[in-house]
Amino acid sequence: MKKLIFHSCLLVLAFSIVGTANAQFNYKKKGAPAAKDTVATKTVDVPAATVAVSKVVIDSNIKSTKTIDTTMVGGFNANNKRSLRPNYGFFSENNTKKAIQQRTPMAYENLREEDALFSEFVWEEVDGREKINRPFIYQAYDDNGDQRFFALLLRAIEKDGVVPFSAEGGDDRFTKPLSVDEVNAMLKGSLDTQLVQNINNPNVFDTSIIYNTKLAPNPDSIYTFRLKEQFIFDNRTSRMYCRIIGIAPVATIVINNKPIKRTLFWIYYPELRATLAKNQVYNPKNISNRITWEELFESRYFNGYVVKSTLDNYNDKMLNALYKDPTKRLLEGEKIRQRIFDYEQDRWVY
Numbered sequence: 518m519k520k521l522i523f524h525s526c527l528l529v530l531a532f533s534i535v536g537t538a539n540a541q542f543n544y545k546k547k548g549a550p551a552a553k554d555t556v557a558t559k560t561v562d563v564p565a566a567t568v569a570v571s572k573v574v575i576d577s578n579i580k581s582t583k584t585i586d587t588t589m590v591g592g593f594n595a596n597n598k599r600s601l602r603p604n605y606g607f608f609s610e611n612n613t614k615k616a617i618q619q620r621t622p623m624a625y626e627n628l629r630e631e632d633a634l635f636s637e638f639v640w641e642e643v644d645g646r647e648k649i650n651r652p653f654i655y656q657a658y659d660d661n662g663d664q665r666f667f668a669l670l671l672r673a674i675e676k677d678g679v680v681p682f683s684a685e686g687g688d689d690r691f692t693k694p695l696s697v698d699e700v701n702a703m704l705k706g707s708l709d710t711q712l713v714q715n716i717n718n719p720n721v722f723d724t725s726i727i728y729n730t731k732l733a734p735n736p737d738s739i740y741t742f743r744l745k746e747q748f749i750f751d752n753r754t755s756r757m758y759c760r761i762i763g764i765a766p767v768a769t770i771v772i773n774n775k776p777i778k779r780t781l782f783w784i785y786y787p788e789l790r791a792t793l794a795k796n797q798v799y800n801p802k803n804i805s806n807r808i809t810w811e812e813l814f815e816s817r818y819f820n821g822y823v824v825k826s827t828l829d830n831y832n833d834k835m836l837n838a839l840y841k842d843p844t845k846r847l848l849e850g851e852k853i854r855q856r857i858f859d860y861e862q863d864r865w866v867y
Contacts (some may be wrong), residue, residue, distance in 0.1 A: 593668040593736060599660045617797065622790035622811050628751055628758060634667060635757075635860055637828050639853065640689075640835075641821035642767065645740035649820050652813075654740050655799040664799060667739045667766050669810065670784060670813035672701060676790040680788065684765055684780040689745055691763065691785055703781055705733050734768030734781070741767040743780060744821060748857050752866065757861040761786040786814075823850030828857075 539862060554584045645653035645666070651667040673679040674697065681700055683693040695703075745763040750756070765783045769776050793810035813819065824846075825835045836846045 524858050525687040540633045571642070593663050593665070593671055598658075604660070617809070618795050620794045622794045623815065625760075626751075626754075626758070628749055628760075629753075632751050632753045633749050634752040634864075635748075635855065637826060638762075639746050639748060639823055639827075639857075641746065641823045641850075642742050643656070643742045643744065643819050643821045645742070647820055649818075651801070653742065653819075654737075654809065657799070661796060665736070665739075666742065666810070667736075669792070669796055670764070670766060670789075671700075673784070673789055678794050679784060679792065681782040681784055682763075684783050687780075689763060689765070689783055691783060695782055700782065734770055734779070738769040739766050739781075743767055743824070745783075750861060755864060757857070759817070764789065822847060823853050826853045828853055 590726055643653065645651065655664045657664045662668060670679075671695055674681055681695045682688075682691040683695055685693070716810050743765040744761055745765075747762055749758045749760065751758060763783045763786055766781045768779050770779055771777075790811050793814065796810050797807040798810055798813050806820075810815075823836065827833075836849055840846045840849060
């Protein structure tokens with residue numbers, strides 16, 4: 518009996534030793550991934566007097582998105598909330614809102630190259646601060662979202678599939694398409710790096726890639742829109758036509774107390790017409806008598822000043838590069854308009 522008890526004690530002791538060894542082995546095995554993670558992040562503990570750059574942390578704003586995110590620059594379309602009750606005091610039997618959403622752009626006249634007796638390209642800028650152009654920067658929200666014209670361009674890119682094109686280097690021929698993510702990054706500023714103190718170790722500094730919002734355009738600074746137009750005199754109808762080729766928003770960024778204009782991107786106007794035909798323009802005189810943005814551009818209910826033309830421009834330069842005086846630039850722009858107008862008038866016989 519004593520021998521049986523003695524052997525049982527030996528077995529219990531042996532199992533306890535094996536269990537302790539397994540527990541220590543499992544503990545070390547669980548600790549291995551933590552050491553591997555530390556190596557992956559390249560976090561190195563250094564003395565307090567030394568600044569260490571341990572790892573690169575990509576800012577979450579760089580992640581690709583499928584919508585226009587402009588929260589860092591003031592929030593275009595930020596308050597896009599639909600009204601849950603009728604927002605007007607009258608009842609519409611024809612469902613005007615639905616009819617507007619079903620509108621299509623007016624068809625262009627068929628202009629043949631053989632009938633183009635005269636043709637010139639003109640670039641002009643529309644300043645939304647002028648009284649006649651104030652609808653371009655109308656700061657209000659309705660069921661369609663932000664009513665500023667730049668917000669409409671962003672909705673056209675996001676929802677209607679309109680393709681923006683790069684304006685880098687003064688390119689206005691629609692050669693490089695941009696993605697929604699690239700438009701997002703453009704509105705948030707330029708990429709920059711900075712050192713961020715590590716949470717786990719105050720002696721370690723991580724390199725973070727962020728957006729430098731100092732170079733980001735403010736929503737109120739996008740009040741200028743550049744138009745690329747072609748004036749064509751049709752020999753068959755004896756009429757001068759103006760066809761808008763592209764639209765580009767121009768942001769004004771203040772750097773070192775000096776305003777600098779930057780063209781954000783170009784949009785091919787014929788692709789934008791479908792969106793413009795479904796959005797109405799703010800009318801300060803009568804809210805019940807509104808026109809669409811497509812009608813505004815085609816009827817030219819805006820005022821712009823010429824910044825460039827192909828008329829006697831051998832070096833293909835902007836007027837601000839040819840004339841430093843702003844008054845001379847305005848006068849030269851009016852001369853270009855007058856020469857195009859005179860060409861049409863001279864073709865007629867009274």
